Amino acid sequence: MAKQLDYHTIREIFARFHAAEPEPKGELEHVNAYTLVVAVALSAQATDAGVNRATRALWPIADTPQKMLDLGLEGLTEHIKTIGLFRQKAKNVIRMSEILVNDYGGVVPNSRAALESLPGVGRKTANVVLNMWWGLPTQAVDTHIFRVGNRTGIAPGKDVVAVERAIEDQIPADYQHHAHHWMILHGRYHCKARKPMCPTCIIRDLCQFEDKTL
Structure with a gap:
């Protein structure tokens, strides 16, 4: 588990996520x-x-x-x-x-x-x-978010509830609404479980993960 990042570093991470994908969306198809x-x-x-x-x-x-x-x-x-x-x-x-x-x-x-x-x-x-659906700043912690939160130091925690609370406590309020989507997408497509794509990661220089791939 990485150590908790400071507020300014976390803000910079989410500023980069926002610049790369201003309006991240969930990928499950639904109509209501x-x-x-x-x-x-x-x-x-x-x-x-x-x-x-x-x-x-x-x-x-x-x-x-x-x-x-x-x-x-x-x-x-x-x-x-x-x-x-x-x-x-x-x-x-x-x-x-x-x-x-x-x-x-x-x-x-x-x-x-x-x-x-x-x-x-x-x-x-x-x-x-x-x-x-209702636009509330809730944080749904899945395996991707749990991994990203702990690897990077954005929201370290021993279980999903601890990671959820860390996200709520540590991520700036103006990034709360999309926080879990940014973290899911980062974990799904970049910070993968077995072969994280560290060389092309947009937050590589800010991440606390000790085993970065070359």
């Missing part, structure tokens, strides 16, 4: 809050690209909780069978849809506690939905 929460839940232990391939034919016919219930468990399972853990995920989505219809009038709630109470929705999924 419901399809977003389902997509994020499906993406656990799966790639965004794999989820997108499975849901492109699903969203036109099941973009609301009621339509998903009308499709049914077997119909949903058939659509997402290429995604890891698809059987359990299908059960979670159907149960989630039932709760949304029965308890929330078919509307996705905009509170973390309510979202986390839904089957298949954990803290990370809730934070993604709150950030991407």
Whole structure:
């Protein structure tokens, strides 16, 4: 774990991220809050690209909780069978849809506690939905962010909650909204787990990672 970077260094890092990609976007395809929460839940232990391939034919016919219930468990399972853990995920989505219809009038709630109470929705999924749909400065820590936070010194922490809090505490307020997207994209395409692309990294000179590749 790298040591915590100082405020001015972190500000410079995010200034560079912003200059390279002013408006970073999540890569999961969705058409509304419901399809977003389902997509994020499906993406656990799966790639965004794999989820997108499975849901492109699903969203036109099941973009609301009621339509998903009308499709049914077997119909949903058939659509997402290429995604890891698809059987359990299908059960979670159907149960989630039932709760949304029965308890929330078919509307996705905009509170973390309510979202986390839904089957298949954990803290990370809730934070993604709150950030991407409602524009709240929540930080969804996945494996990419955990790696980048600890390698660089932007937000070191022993677990995802510690990294999430470090991001909230250490990253300047004006960069909070897009912080997790910048860190995800950096981890996915540059600061990779096995072969980080340090020679072409835009924050190489600021990063605390001791094992930089040549």
